[in-house]
Amino acid sequence: MKFFNFLVFLSIFLVSSPQAYSHSNDDVLRAVGLAEYIAGDYDKAVASEGKKIINEDEFLEMQDFAGIIFGYIQKLTTADSPLLKQAGDLQKAIFQKDPVSGVQNRAVSLKNEIIRQFSIAVAPQKKPDLERGRALFLQSCSTCHGADGLSQTPAAGHFPIKPPAFANHEVLEKLSPFRVFNTVTFGIEKTPMPSFGMLSAEDRWAVASYVFLLRNNLSAPTTERAPIIDWEKTMALTDGELLALLSEKGLKDDVALSALSQVRHLNGKAPLTASSHKAGAEIEQTLKMLRDSVKALEEGKKEEALNLCVSAYLDGFEKTEAFFKSSGHGDLVNHIERDFLHLRKIIREGSTPDIVVASLTKNLTEAKNILQEEGVVNRWVSMTASFMIVFREGMEAILLLAIIFSVLQALKNDEYKKWVHASWVLALFVGFLTWLVARKVVSGAAREGLEGWVSLLAALVLLYVSFWLLAKKDAERWKQFLMGKIRGKTFGAFTISLVAFMAVYREVFESILFYEALSVQGTHQPVWLVSGVVLGFVVLIIIAWMILKLGKKIPLNLFFGVSGVLLYLLAVVFFGQGIHNLQEADFLPQTPIPFLTIPFLGIYPFAESLGVQFVFVVIFGLGLLWQLWVKVPREEKQLEQQMADTSVELLNVHELGEHLKEHLGELKKRLGRGDISKEEMREVVGHMEDLDEGIHHAIMRLEELQAHLPLQFEEIYRDVEGLKDKDEKQRLLEKVQKFKIHMSCLKHRTGE
Incomplete structure (x- = not known):
C-alpha cells in the first residue's frame, strides 16, 4: 500500500538472532512492529481531533494493520487475555476514527505490553x-x-x-x-x-x-x-x-x-554523518541526469540533452574526482571523462548514444561500488591527497611569484614588491569569495568556464611578461627600461601585480573546489586535511626560498633569460588548462586525438588545446634559434666593432693631443718673439676643436661599452668565484678587479 511503510514501517525486525525464535516469536515481533507503525502514522490517516479521514488509503492501512495485530495476539494468547482486549480496543478506536492522541497512546501501550509479556529483547x-x-x-x-x-x-x-x-x-x-x-x-x-x-x-x-x-x-x-x-x-x-x-x-x-x-x-x-556520503550522492545524481539527458535526446530536445549531459559531469561526478584520484583510481576518472566527451559529441550529431551510455553507466556504477567498498577516506590518504592538492595547484603560483620577486630583488625594486604582495593576498580573498558565490548561485558549467577564462587571461599576461623579460634580459638595459619607461607610471606595477593576482586567484579557486570534493567522501578528520595543507605550504616555501637564493648565484642575464623561459612555458600550460576548462563547460568543441594526458602540464588529448600549445612551442623554438644563431652572434660582432671603434677614437685623440702639443710649444716661442700670424692662430684653434670633438666621440663609445661590459665583468667575476683553487681564484679576481678599475679610470680621464 503506502510506500512510506518503506521505512516508517521499519517496525518489523528481529531482535537478537532470528534463529533463536520460532514462528510464533516472529508473529510477536511483527505485532510489535505494526503497533509501533500505527503509533507513528495514524496522524496521516485521521485528523487530530478525530472523526475525519484525511487520507483514505492510510486509514484503510491502519485498519488492516490493527486487524493483523489482533490476529497475531489471538494466536499467541487465550481468549480472556488482557492483551487481546487491548488489541481489540485499538482496532475499535481506529474503526471509530478516534482522536490521534488516544489511538497513539493505545498503540504505544499495546507495543510495550507485548514486549513485557513476551520478554522481547529490544537491543x-x-x-x-x-x-x-x-x-x-x-x-x-x-x-x-x-x-x-x-x-x-x-x-x-x-x-x-x-x-x-x-x-x-x-x-x-x-x-x-x-x-x-x-x-x-x-x-x-x-x-x-x-x-x-x-x-x-x-x-x-x-x-x-x-x-x-x-x-x-x-x-x-x-x-x-x-x-x-x-x-x-x-x-x-x-x-x-x-x-x-x-x-x-x-x-x-x-x-x-x-x-x-x-x-x-x-x-x-x-x-x-550524512555528509560523509555526499560523494555517493553525487554519483547517483550523475546517473539521474545522465538518464534525463538520454530521455531529452529521445524526445528531440537536443539542447536540453546537451545541457543535462554537461551538468551531469560538472555538477555531479567532477565533485568526486579528488577522492578517486587520491585513492588510486585516476584511470577510472579518465575513462568517465572520455565517455562524457563522446556522449556530448553524439548529442550534437544526433547519433544513437546507447553504447557510450552503457559504458558510462558501467564506469559510474564501478565508481559507486568503489565508494561502497572503500568507504571513508582514511587519515593518511586524506593527508596525502590534501598535500598533493596544495603542492600541485600551488607549484605554478609559487614558481611564478618566486620568479617575480627574484627579478625585482635583482633590480633592487622594493616598491613593486609591495604591489605583488598586495596582489596575491587579494587573490586569496577574491578566490575564496568567488567560490562562496559560485557554489551557491553558479552552475558547474559556469564555474568551469570561469576557471577557463581566468587561465587564458593569465596565460596572455604571462606571455607578455615573458617576452618582456627575454627582450630585456641584458640587466643594464632591462633596468634602464624599467626605471625609465615605467617609473612614475602605474603600467609596470599593474602588469606585474596582474600576473601575481591571476596566477594565485586561479589556483585558490581550483584548490578550494578540490578540497570540497575531497571532503565529500566521509573525511571528518580536519586535522589530517589541515596537516596536508601545512606540509604542502612548507614544501612550496622551501622551493620558493631556493629559487630566490638561486637568483643571487647566477648571472643576471642568465637568470632573466631562464625566468622568461619558465614564464613562457607556464603560459603554454595555462593555455592548455584554460582551453580544457572551456571544453568541459561546453564553450569550445573537443576533437580527441591519441595523445598523453598530463593535467599538471596542461596537456590533454584534444586537437584544440594541443594545437594552440604547439603553435606557441614552435614560436618559442624559432625564437630560441634566432636568439642563438642570429641575435647573440650579431651582438657579439657589434660589441667587437664598438671596442675597435673606441680604440681608434682614443688613438685619434692621442695623436691630436700630441700634434696640438707641438703646435702649442711652437706658438709659445713665437708669441715670445711677437711674430705669430692670424692664420697660425686659427690653425691652432682648429686643432683644439678637433681634439674636443675626438674626446666627445671617445666618451660616447665608452658609454656604449658601459652598457655591456659591467655585465660581462659580473659573469667573469662569478665564474672565478666558483674556482676551487684558492691561489688561482685570488689571482684572477685581482685581474678582473684591476680591469674594471682601469676601464672606470679610462672613462673618467677621457671625460676630463
Whole structure:
C-alpha cells in the first residue's frame, strides 16, 4: 500500500538472532512492529481531533494493520487475555476514527505490553558496528534511499510513493533502531521493501543503528564521552522520544542535538554523518541526469540533452574526482571523462548514444561500488591527497611569484614588491569569495568556464611578461627600461601585480573546489586535511626560498633569460588548462586525438588545446634559434666593432693631443718673439676643436661599452668565484678587479 511503510514501517525486525525464535516469536515481533507503525502514522490517516479521514488509503492501512495485530495476539494468547482486549480496543478506536492522541497512546501501550509479556529483547547483546552498518547500507539500501539518505535516486523516482528519507529529522523522530531492525528483518508486504532476513542479526542491528546518523541536522561527535544514556536503553526509543528525555534532563536546542548525536553514535567517536556520503550522492545524481539527458535526446530536445549531459559531469561526478584520484583510481576518472566527451559529441550529431551510455553507466556504477567498498577516506590518504592538492595547484603560483620577486630583488625594486604582495593576498580573498558565490548561485558549467577564462587571461599576461623579460634580459638595459619607461607610471606595477593576482586567484579557486570534493567522501578528520595543507605550504616555501637564493648565484642575464623561459612555458600550460576548462563547460568543441594526458602540464588529448600549445612551442623554438644563431652572434660582432671603434677614437685623440702639443710649444716661442700670424692662430684653434670633438666621440663609445661590459665583468667575476683553487681564484679576481678599475679610470680621464 503506502510506500512510506518503506521505512516508517521499519517496525518489523528481529531482535537478537532470528534463529533463536520460532514462528510464533516472529508473529510477536511483527505485532510489535505494526503497533509501533500505527503509533507513528495514524496522524496521516485521521485528523487530530478525530472523526475525519484525511487520507483514505492510510486509514484503510491502519485498519488492516490493527486487524493483523489482533490476529497475531489471538494466536499467541487465550481468549480472556488482557492483551487481546487491548488489541481489540485499538482496532475499535481506529474503526471509530478516534482522536490521534488516544489511538497513539493505545498503540504505544499495546507495543510495550507485548514486549513485557513476551520478554522481547529490544537491543542487541553487543554494541552495533556502525562502520559495518555504513558499508551494508551503501551496498544494499542506497539504491533507493540514497547514500546521503535523501531518497533522491533514479530507483526511488519509479516508485508510486517516495522511500523514506532518513536525512529528514521528522522521519527519524518517529523511528527507533528496534523498529528499523524489524523492518529490515521482515520487509514490508505489497511494497518494494524486501526482507533482509538473510543477514545476521549483528548486521541488521548495524544497519538499523547506522541510518540514524544520516539525520540532516546531526553533527558527528569529535570525542568520546561518558554516556548520557546507555546505548542499550536507546534502541527502542525514537529520536523524538530521546529528545524529550534529554529535555527532561535540562538539555535544550543545540545542546540536546549534540547529546542526541552522542547517543546515536553509541557514545563513541565515529565520523559517519550524512555528509560523509555526499560523494555517493553525487554519483547517483550523475546517473539521474545522465538518464534525463538520454530521455531529452529521445524526445528531440537536443539542447536540453546537451545541457543535462554537461551538468551531469560538472555538477555531479567532477565533485568526486579528488577522492578517486587520491585513492588510486585516476584511470577510472579518465575513462568517465572520455565517455562524457563522446556522449556530448553524439548529442550534437544526433547519433544513437546507447553504447557510450552503457559504458558510462558501467564506469559510474564501478565508481559507486568503489565508494561502497572503500568507504571513508582514511587519515593518511586524506593527508596525502590534501598535500598533493596544495603542492600541485600551488607549484605554478609559487614558481611564478618566486620568479617575480627574484627579478625585482635583482633590480633592487622594493616598491613593486609591495604591489605583488598586495596582489596575491587579494587573490586569496577574491578566490575564496568567488567560490562562496559560485557554489551557491553558479552552475558547474559556469564555474568551469570561469576557471577557463581566468587561465587564458593569465596565460596572455604571462606571455607578455615573458617576452618582456627575454627582450630585456641584458640587466643594464632591462633596468634602464624599467626605471625609465615605467617609473612614475602605474603600467609596470599593474602588469606585474596582474600576473601575481591571476596566477594565485586561479589556483585558490581550483584548490578550494578540490578540497570540497575531497571532503565529500566521509573525511571528518580536519586535522589530517589541515596537516596536508601545512606540509604542502612548507614544501612550496622551501622551493620558493631556493629559487630566490638561486637568483643571487647566477648571472643576471642568465637568470632573466631562464625566468622568461619558465614564464613562457607556464603560459603554454595555462593555455592548455584554460582551453580544457572551456571544453568541459561546453564553450569550445573537443576533437580527441591519441595523445598523453598530463593535467599538471596542461596537456590533454584534444586537437584544440594541443594545437594552440604547439603553435606557441614552435614560436618559442624559432625564437630560441634566432636568439642563438642570429641575435647573440650579431651582438657579439657589434660589441667587437664598438671596442675597435673606441680604440681608434682614443688613438685619434692621442695623436691630436700630441700634434696640438707641438703646435702649442711652437706658438709659445713665437708669441715670445711677437711674430705669430692670424692664420697660425686659427690653425691652432682648429686643432683644439678637433681634439674636443675626438674626446666627445671617445666618451660616447665608452658609454656604449658601459652598457655591456659591467655585465660581462659580473659573469667573469662569478665564474672565478666558483674556482676551487684558492691561489688561482685570488689571482684572477685581482685581474678582473684591476680591469674594471682601469676601464672606470679610462672613462673618467677621457671625460676630463
